[in-house]
Amino acid sequence: MTEQPSYEPESLRIAAVDLGSNSFHMMIAEEFQGEIRTLEKRGEKVQLAAGLDNQNYLSEDAIQRGVDCLAQFGQRLQGMNPDRVVVFATNALRAARNRRAFIDRAEEVLGYPVEVIAGREEARLIYLGVAHTQADDGGQRLVVDIGGGSTEFIIGERFEAKALESLHMGCVSYTKRYFPDGKITAKQFRQAVSAAKQELLNIKAHYRHLGWQSEIGSSGTIRAVEQAIVSNGWGTDGITPEALKSVVDHCLLYDTVDDVDIEGVKPDRRQVFVGGLAILVAVFETLDLKHMRYSDGALREGALWDLVGRSGHEDVRTRTIASMQERFYVDTAQAERVEQTALALFQQIRGDIHARAELAQWLRWAARVHEIGLSIAHSGFHKHGAYLLQHSDMLGFTRQGQMLLAILVRNHRRKIHPEELELLPTRQQGIALWLIRILRLATVLNHSREAYDVPLPEVSIAQDTLCLALPEGWLDNFPLTAQDLEEEADLQKSAGLKVEFR
Template sequence: MPHTLAKNLSLIAAIDLGSNSFHMVVAKAHHTEIRILERLGEKVQLAAGIDEARMLSEEAMVRGLECLKRFAQLINGMPAGAVRIVGTNALREARNRNEFIQRAETILGHPVEVISGREEARLIYLGVSHTLADTPGKRLVADIGGGSTEFIIGQRFEPLLRESLQMGCVSFTQRYFRDGKITPARYAQAYTAARLELMSIENALHRLTWDEAIGSSGTIRAIGAAIKAAGLGNGEVNAEGLAWVKRKLFKLGEADKIDFDGVKPDRRAIFPAGMAILEAIFDALELQRMDHCDGALREGVLFDLLGRHHHEDVRERTLNSLMERYHVDQGQAARVERKALHAFDQVAKAWGLEEGNWRDLLGWAAKIHEIGLDIAHYHYHKHGAYLIEHSDLSGFSREDQQMMALLVRGHRRNIPKDKFAELGDEGVKLLRLCVLLRFAILFHHIRGTQQMPKVQLQASDNSLDVAFPAGWLEQNQLTQADFANEAEWLARVNFVLSVR
């Protein structure tokens, strides 16, 4: 369900479909500033509904959907692109996530994006950096979620390192504290599991160093509140306070008996798991103090949305970096992009492509369609598709990457029609984009060494008519042969290409 950005943003909203809680913020946007008008959050514990086969239960889906019905009232009538909804670890993990996403989109009227762990980390850092004072030093940011924990080292507004680990307060509760019993042995198991996860990133974090440590999750806020209530701090988390909270947990013995000031009743069950993870972080990274910040993923989503509106789109920087890394012929990429977008503008209405971000998708794919050449010429379209689908591309959702990958996979030779068919109605539109991309690439087959003529395009359901100036094709037989071959390739997917 691609979307387009609202032309005049006034009210904007972000919804974070987290593994533990769903959160929404509504804000008023003015130039590059945001004023929060409304915050909503509900415990849904989506991750608790994922079984060993990675299937999300109907019960968990209903919990989430009932919450979204309440959220929907606040965004009712907001234009496409003014609302961004992101799903995190639970939806990354659930094999049947599409069922939940379709039902959620029906309720909300806006697309749901499932983002990667590193993209989640980028957005968390964006939210934190816009919430705290702008200082020159480096920050370590940790966010303990329901199913994953994100780590970022950044300076000012720029993340320098982004990591996401498979450990969270809901998933660890399910694994180590399912019945609510808190024992030293169970706590040690959870702590050790977290330390093992951290081993994969702790050296990289230490190499970069940092000047202050910030925690951006409810777990860290709750632990800081418990430490403050004990008179051992002012809301920050410190090593002495962690040790005191752990001893108190062992004395209590059951999650239901947790009575720390500042810890809400609905957080008691997941509190021990969050404590074990946070203590492991303190020990692995040799921390003495971590301060809490209210800004997090949802605020980052708002600022990212605002940046797109003000032409500060991280996605463009990501693609430019990708092109440099894989030594793309930038002149050819620009020629193909211009021609593809010019063709799009001629046929968008006839092909039902005016609503949504279809034009953006086509432009992005045109920019990077040749990245696979840096691997090998043979099957370079397949190499390129793999790189696009499996790279961490800042600013892009998983769906964006899958669609771009499919366009690049299908830009030459045989079109994988089954892959397009799997996408239903969106697959039909994506196939039309693929036809336009292939047209633009063939049009510039000679790579800028010849002045190309203006052409007129007309489209109907499964056909494209391309009109060259009279006599031009007869005088340029390579182009004529290219398009004759292309008509045969497109016929295999029941598409008619007429060139005259």
């Protein structure tokens, strides 16, 4: 079996890279006695969202700005264990129709996979980062994070989020949309505030019904507003409606976004400050906020805590899979049988297919939910299951992760569709095909649903041929399973794959 790489203590540190719509950030830390100790932080204003055209294609200039920034980050991340590094992309790449072009180039210079996360998953990670910076004093808190292309709203208590939402409004997109020529007028500012209020109507009633006892803001816009308030003497502790009005009145004194020169607002923030400010005004007025404090914790800090949870006592993705099993009435006993067989087969050939050990968890999760489509209809249930996995809100999973699960479930029975692998990153395609083949065999071997004991076959690989050896005479005694295996061999052959039984 091929040995997996070992890493020096230096590379056992953890890192999170946040590819935001306005800024890219990198944070490197280490776990120390149950806490995260920050070792290094880097950030750069890339303004990726500013490079989106009307058809949501990223410009070459925007792509190059991002790649140049990540080339620098990649130098610092070299040698770190890939299992201890996460790279998350948010709204700009969620929206970009040519994101694959960016991701391929980004992964080449960075050296690690780039994962696109859904808005609610972004909100969950933001809350996790904020919660770890706050006193554990109970009571529900509202967290608001104004990013470059989206704004996240979370209500939670302690470390548990109770409501998650991501709205399509951000400091870059709103500055671009409502101040397109760079000029600042009171009328344009009111239009931006009004548009943000319209977006907020989607969550207003639900969030006010849940209620909260404290209000916390995170990320660049809210930090800049609070610093402006303190630096100019408009307040001393956090953001209030009165202090916010002072910031607005001062901002409207300038003719263009390039002229904005407010003490406390850094130069690289000024060009998008007015758009973010309009959103914050709308948030205060719509949700009737009285006092907001700023928190240093945000997406990257939450990503690090989530990474610690994965390697420790809790991986939220496993909880999500369990929730889906319950929601769609999965036969968990059958799922466990398929899971155990699939994992046993995987371990026998892992070295031959050069698969990292962590891929076993994707096989495990796929086995646990491979029958969720049965809750919709038996006919084509593998297709129904794939649809659910691709389009559901699955906390902890990235868009690419959900796509991988969907493809495994979609192809676990009937015809194999190798062309669907092209929807995955190039680095995953070859391994994903092996996982599909293993999951299919595990499903066939457990077709009886424990009507009789099924021995674990010995499995090996000869080039691309998958060879299974069962106890002598066993298939003669169980002709239905023998027939199922023959049909499976034919299906794999139709996809250009070869399976042999002996």
